[in-house]
Amino acid sequence: MKTSIASALKQFRPGIAPTVVVMVLLPLMVGLGFWQLSRGHQKQVMLDSYAERRAAAPMRSEQLDGTMDPAFRRVHLRGQFDVDHSVLLDNRMRDGKAGVELLQPFHDQASGLWLLLNRGWLPWPDRRIPPAFTTPEPPLNLDAWVYVAPGETFQLHADPADAPWPRLLTAVHPAALWTELGRSGFAYELRAESGPGTYDTTWPVVAMGPEKHQAYAVQWFAMALALLALYLYLGWHNTKEKPHGSGHQSTQHV
Known part of the structure; x- marks a missing residue:
């Protein structure tokens, strides 16, 4: 089994240029996917905090300046x-x-x-x-x-x-x-909040919701998978083709 795997790896010839491209783009795409997941989690925490604190009774203004986490x-x-x-x-x-x-x-x-x-x-x-x-x-x-x-x-x-x-x-x-x-x-x-002296006070809490970040993460992971699949296909496809000049060299008689 180990011998067959080693033999297959020796025959894997994707080429230098595709290898460099994959080494650069694949970690970048995966990293962007996980970054989008992280941003989505942060947005969800923010929305949960917003909903909880907006449902609470207003505090007195004297308490505001000493509050450690005043958001929302x-x-x-x-x-x-x-x-x-x-x-x-x-x-x-x-x-x-x-x-x-x-x-x-x-x-x-x-x-x-x-x-x-x-x-x-x-x-x-x-x-x-x-x-x-x-x-x-x-x-x-x-x-x-x-x-x-x-x-x-x-x-x-x-x-x-x-x-x-x-x-x-x-x-x-x-x-x-x-x-x-x-x-x-x-x-x-x-x-x-809506009341005397206000105009339109309907603000979105976040410009992009968590579901958007999750969708972008799926897109980045899908592109990374497609790039890897293409790289593997090129590597195995090249092994099926005889390299140029691999035949027997003709002998010239003087």
């Missing part, structure tokens, strides 16, 4: 918006429509903390006209939840640091905003 936790707020420093998050699509998300500093009376509160999405069909929005002046009672981004937002160009207000940005960094304004503020964005 609900909080009850009472305070006022800072109308002079509005942020418009650009390139936010909803149902195929272009728009922006409106974020404004919110001063909570109970904790004395500044919070960057996302009031929701509003359409922006004509970029020649600035998005129209209004800001309530009297103190409001609001429920919101903490949004912790799963990763850094990809940006082709950095946002200008000294743009006029309301400021149009492609990504928001609360800590940088508080430093610029010279205020003590919460490190994460809060997203308001």
Whole structure:
């Protein structure tokens, strides 16, 4: 048995170029498949945490700053918006429509903390006209939840640091905003629940669900299997063909 296997391996001739290609691509495809499975697991954990914490009662705003893991936790707020420093998050699509998300500093009376509160999405069909929005002046009672981004937002160009207000940005960094304004503020964005002073507050928790990552993983594994099968086919197919010049050499008589 061992002799037959050794003999078969000696006859396996896939060629140098196919071997190099397989050595490079096969580990890459398998690695991408397992990476997609890992991302899908992370997304599922995130969704489970979101569902559990969104079902809980809102915490008091005084508890927020000392919470070790604030992601998705609900909080009850009472305070006022800072109308002079509005942020418009650009390139936010909803149902195929272009728009922006409106974020404004919110001063909570109970904790004395500044919070960057996302009031929701509003359409922006004509970029020649600035998005129209209004800001309530009297103190409001609001429920919101903490949004912790799963990763850094990809940006082709950095946002200008000294743009006029309301400021149009492609990504928001609360800590940088508080430093610029010279205020003590919460490190994460809060997203308001539907209520007074809000716009469209129906956010997807993740842009791509776990099932999508699992489907991509299956695709990567299938491509890796197909590549391996093709490599084995070429190796055994070449053994059936006589190499060029393998016949008896003719003898020339002088």
